[in-house]
Amino acid sequence: xxxxxxxxxxxxxxxxxxxxxxxxxxxxxxxxxxxxxxxxxxxxxxxxxxxxxxxxxxxxxxxxxxxxxxxxxxxxxxxxxxxxxxxxxxxxxxxxxxxxxxxxxxxxxxxxxxxxxxxxxxxxxxxxxxxxxxxxxxxxxxxxxxxxxxxxxxxxxxxxxxxxxxxxxxxxxxxxxxxxxxxxxxxxxxxxxxxxxxxxxxxxxxxxxxxxxxxxxxxxxxxxxxxxxxx
Numbered sequence: 001x002x003x004x005x006x007x008x009x010x011x012x013x014x015x016x017x018x019x020x021x022x023x024x025x026x027x028x029x030x031x032x033x034x035x036x037x038x039x040x041x042x043x044x045x046x047x048x049x050x051x052x053x054x055x056x057x058x059x060x061x062x063x064x065x066x067x068x069x070x071x072x073x074x075x076x077x078x079x080x081x082x083x084x085x086x087x088x089x090x091x092x093x094x095x096x097x098x099x100x101x102x103x104x105x106x107x108x109x110x111x112x113x114x115x116x117x118x119x120x121x122x123x124x125x126x127x128x129x130x131x132x133x134x135x136x137x138x139x140x141x142x143x144x145x146x147x148x149x150x151x152x153x154x155x156x157x158x159x160x161x162x163x164x165x166x167x168x169x170x171x172x173x174x175x176x177x178x179x180x181x182x183x184x185x186x187x188x189x190x191x192x193x194x195x196x197x198x199x200x201x202x203x204x205x206x207x208x209x210x211x212x213x214x215x216x217x218x219x220x221x222x223x224x225x226x227x228x229x230x231x
Contacts, residue, residue, distance in 0.1 A: 008066055012083055013139050015059040016204070019090040020136030022052050024129045026097035027193060031125030033104045034186070035118055037111045045101035052094035059087040082203040086139070089200040093132065096193045103186055112182050114175050117167070120160060121183075124190040127157050131197035138201040147201040154194045161191040 026045050033041040060083075067080035103112045113121050131150055138147050164187045167173070168180050 023093040024132030030100035042101040042104040056091040085203045089196040135197045135201045139204040157194040
């Protein structure tokens with residue numbers, strides 16, 4: 001019975017890992033759509049979110065089933081609660097990627113972000129995808145050290161979000177109030193995506209009790225190797 005319980009935990013972790021890949025890919029595509037004013041790619045992001053939502057439902061159902069199990073191994077409800085919280089964070093990350101894609105759709109054929117600001121948003125997108133990927137690795141590895149690494153990278157995202165207001169408030173801003181609102185909201189979407197990734201990582205550190213990962217972990221490399229700060 002105990003082996004069956006841990007097998008079910010593995011399957012639940014696999015679902016969450018799949019979700020982390022989905023939302024990372026969604027934000028990557030949304031950023032590319034924003035960069036190129038690509039209406040078709042933005043539409044794929046929006047349409048693809050249904051799969052994320054369905055996987056969240058499946059993961060939650062799986063977690064509730066574990067919570068209701070009568071196995072002696074299933075005595076710690078924190079495992080199921082952590083899985084539910086992680087699935088919720090991942091669904092919200094998917095929705096934030098959709099918000100970015102919808103901004104592209106709304107402003108098409110005009111770009112939603114002025115070209116001087118695109119390097120900043122490209123970097124935010126790169127950090128967001130890295131965070132989603134590494135959060136998935138925390139699920140696989142149950143690595144608190146890796147979870148802490150996500151916090152430091154999240155701080156970089158916060159800096160990019162915070163310093164954007166300096167750019168918008170500058171007297172030479174010439175793109176109008178509507179564009180200022182767009183870029184502020186977009187920056188907030190990336191910042192919240194990063195926050196959810198960090199929350200997911202902490203919830204997942206004890207999700208699957210095992211001694212070693214069943215999948216080859218990705219190398220722990222930071223995305224913050226740029227020489228210049230985005231404008």
